Amino acid sequence: MKRLSWDQYFMAQSHLLASRSTCTRLVVGATIVRDKRIIAGGYNGSIAGGPHCTDEGCYIVDGHCVRTIHAEMNAILQCAKFGEPTDGAEIYVTHYPCIQCCKAIIQAGIKSVYFAKDYKNDPYAEELYKAAKVNVKKVPFDNFFELKMMGNVTQ
Ligand SMILES: [Zn+2]
Ligand SMILES: [Zn+2]
Numbered sequence: 386m387k388r389l390s391w392d393q394y395f396m397a398q399s400h401l402l403a404s405r406s407t408c409t410r411l412v413v414g415a416t417i418v419r420d421k422r423i424i425a426g427g428y429n430g431s432i433a434g435g436p437h438c439t440d441e442g443c444y445i446v447d448g449h450c451v452r453t454i455h456a457e458m459n460a461i462l463q464c465a466k467f468g469e470p471t472d473g474a475e476i477y478v479t480h481y482p483c484i485q486c487c488k489a490i491i492q493a494g495i496k497s498v499y500f501a502k503d504y505k506n507d508p509y510a511e512e513l514y515k516a517a518k519v520n521v522k523k524v525p526f527d528n529f530f531e532l533k534m535m536g537n538v539t540q
Pocket of ligand 1: 408410453
C-alpha cells in the first residue's frame with residue numbers, strides 16, 4: 386500500500402470539506418495546518434443559520450455571490466472563534482484564493498499556501514504573497530479515485 390504524502394492528505398481534507406459547500410457557483414474547501422496538525426477547516430457557504438444558495442439561489446452583486454463566506458475566511462474565522470493561533474500556519478485550498486482571502490491569509494500570519502487548481506490567479510495577490518514572504522505552491526489533487534483503488538478510501 387502506497388502511503389499518502391502530507392500534502393495529498395491535507396488536500397484530500399480540503400476536497401472533502403468542499404463537498405459541504407452550499408454555493409453552487411464555486412465549490413471550495415480550505416484546511417489550516419500547524420505542525421502537521423489540522424487546526425481548522427472551512428468551505429464556502431452562508432453565515433451560520435442563514436439561507437443557503439442551494440435553496441434560495443445565489444445573491445449576486447457585481448458578478449459575485451455576496452451571501453457566502455469563502456472557505457479560507459471560514460477556516461481563519463474558526464481559529465478566531467476558538468482561539469487557535471494561525472501565525473506560522475499553512476493553508477491547503479482547493480482553488481487559488483481570491484484577493485480578499487489572500488490579504489486575510491497574509492494578515493493571519495499564514496506562511497504557506499497550497500492550492501490544487503488555478504482559479505483567476507490574481508497577479509496582485511502574487512505580488513502581496515511575495516512581499517510578505519509567503520510560500521505559494523500548486524499541489525495538484527486529482528487522485529481521489531486512485532486512492533479508492535488503493536483501498537485507502539472505501540465505498
Ligand atoms: Zn452563492
Ligand atoms: Zn476568497
